[in-house]
């Protein structure tokens with residue numbers, strides 16, 4: 001069944017249209033990331049789905065039931081939706097146990113087992129139960145916030161940038177723990193983020209939002225490898241854009257001959273090459289010649305900034321960190337795998 005179905009949703013604040021016709025379908029037991037730059041309307045969409053605000057027009061269905069639209073508005077407490085905000089979700093004067101059991105009712109609230117179960121679900125030891133929020137790390141606080149949101153057994157969890165206040169190391173581990181807890185409880189989730197790698201690594205489906213509209217909805221692989229347009233391409237990851245003429249699914253460019261993904265008619269095109277598709281080739285014949293201008297070394301890999309000698313074009317290649325050429329080295333490079341092509345009109 002479909003967990004969330006949003007149809008032609010609009011919302012304005014004063015005279016500013018913040019959501020301009022959103023259509024989104026979220027399958028049950030999946031994680032959908034809403035990815036977009038600051039101010040594009042992500043939180044507004046989440047708040048409308050939670051029922052904290054009403055839409056101006058359009059419809060929201062949760063598990064097939066109309067909760068907003070056609071004159072109907074179901075209050076948040078009747079939507080079976082849990083909400084985890086960026087930070088500060090926990091009551092500072094309650095310990096972890098009481099924070100979690102706040103969302104429980106009756107016997108479950110008095111019986112400590114459910115709290116233990118929820119703590120273990122989010123990967124926390126039961127010893128943290130007596131601690132207060134200020135005695136927890138940021139990652140632990142977010143796990144407790146999720147445990148509290150999961151306590152009443154919601155069918156949908158809304159996560160609004162839940163990892164943005166965590167440092168990079170904590171962010172990945174917390175993200176994985178949250179994902180496992182969602183899968184274990186068969187809970188559908190909508191995750192709002194402006195972090196591309198978070199969206200690509202955690203979600204089953206990514207909805208790329210731009211100026212109050214969804215520019216593309218697809219799997220992480222689709223939005224990364226075959227973005228709807230170059231704007232999405234550049235938002236979702238680093239991009240090298242090359243002009244070329246496509247003939248019979250192939251293009252001759254100053255990065256050599258490139259295979260183009262199906263679906264583009266012959267003609268002038270702008271091609272999307274991801275930096276990790278640019279490889280250094282050993283042979284003196286293959287590829288095109290380039291000079292290393294500078295290197296950003298990251299340990300596991302490195303970004304090489306290169307100048308293609310024949311055209312003077314500057315490109316970035318992402319190569320393994322095991323053998324990184326130094327600046328001024330002459331190298332040969334070629335592009336592996338097909339590339340997406342777009343029309344040249346802006």
Ligand code: ATP
Nearest residue numbers: 013014018036037038039040041042043044045194
């Ligand atoms: P961020 O990533 O920075 O949180 P966002 O994509 O979640 O941004 P929203 O918080 O949905 O964006 O805000 C979208 C726009 O709507 C912004 O310009 C914001 O100022 C405006 N906005 C949001 N809520 C209100 C409100 N209650 N009243 C007036 N304007 C609002």
